[in-house]
Amino acid sequence: MYVAEILTVGNEILSGRTVNTNASHIARRLTSLGFAVRRMTVVMDDVREISQAFSEIFSRKPNLVVSTGGLGPTYDDRTAEGLANAVGLPLVYNEEALRQIKEKYDKLNLDLTEERKKMALMPKGSMPVENDKGIAPGIYLQYQGIEILATPGVPREMEAVLEVFISRYLKQRPNVAYVEDSVVVDGVMESTIAPHIAKLVKKYDLYIKTHPKGYELSNPTLEIQIAGSSDSAEKIVEKVRKCKEEIIALVRELGGTIRTQ
């Protein structure tokens, strides 16, 4: 089992001003690669909070940590510093990052001010991860067997840096196939199907979850999600297919109808 954690840095998430779609994107992408995302954390733009959160994550020994936010040019972008503190390494100008940043501003004849240079500050020994949708590069670091990627908080930049990281840097890759499927059913209450689902989970060792979409009592609609991963793509596809068939039969037995499958 390859375990990942996601850290989001940003007061705008904590105030509810911004929905944390970045964490969802990273989670979907890592799940599709076969990682189990075990925890998500959101902390303020505060260097002690960031450092504390990284330290707590490291103590749980995941294989991979992806952070988003706090890599820009402003005073409240403190992720690089928080990460440096957590791994006990000095924060230094990364030459390659500085070169990438300078090149971008040079094209517009703009000076490399302190604020712009700041985006090249990384824990010593980090690898910058190219950001082709913005300025601040991502930060890739290995620490006690944990791979760490820090990405910017602007969604398109986060996505770009994440993809470069996955294709060029990520070392620990789950050798599993992940399959997910779902059925939407009408006319069965979540509380009615619950004991049957519990039995199917045991029987198939799959992740099965009912997502209520309608009204439990008057007009119940459920999306039933079935997911699992395995070393063998063939095996997991077959297992999910069989389980889904059994769920469809079960729903009909309970008087429900299948809306989509």
Added chain:
Amino acid sequence: MYVAEILTVGNEILSGRTVNTNASHIARRLTSLGFAVRRMTVVMDDVREISQAFSEIFSRKPNLVVSTGGLGPTYDDRTAEGLANAVGLPLVYNEEALRQIKEKYDKLNLDLTEERKKMALMPKGSMPVENDKGIAPGIYLQYQGIEILATPGVPREMEAVLEVFISRYLKQRPNVAYVEDSVVVDGVMESTIAPHIAKLVKKYDLYIKTHPKGYELSNPTLEIQIAGSSDSAEKIVEKVRKCKEEIIALVRELGGTIRTQ
């Protein structure tokens, strides 16, 4: 300063299948009341993970913890159990919760099965918080001076339970006024305005944050958020107004234009 934390329980958030809009809603609502939401956490539908997360939150001594998810009738709804473990209290059937649940199923001549009764299991001494959009009541508990509210994960049910809690149960209320405003500007790079914003933050002791909406180099658009709270509504309104005026003047000096204010 009244500090709150938010805990979301649900594998569907960790797989990226569902965006954590519940946490955002709770955050917005608590921020509007004057709370500082210091951290958000998302954990799996696993009783040890839930219990561990609650314990970690309690160790940081917030005034208020709001959780969402894991209160339904299914085998993987484990929040009540995780909370009971974290506070060291037995999980018992709450008579009032049982009455509320029975009443809802009685109306449809439905039996109170084990799965349905399960929604009345709460840490001993909890207060059920009425859920008028669904079945599972919320759970209100006080522990070591911390107020804890557990809400269901279905958004409309979470919202309903949260509002009942705020209007009828919440004891620790910040006596502050919270004000938030913003300006959208074109033609100023985030890295250009960054040192000026840093000075304004010091001058006004307000939360000022630049949210890049365009492209830093070719076509920069920034939303500049200004927020703060104070004992005096009059004072904070005036402070945010003055700071906003200064930002608008600054943007014009830097060659930018005001899109909306």
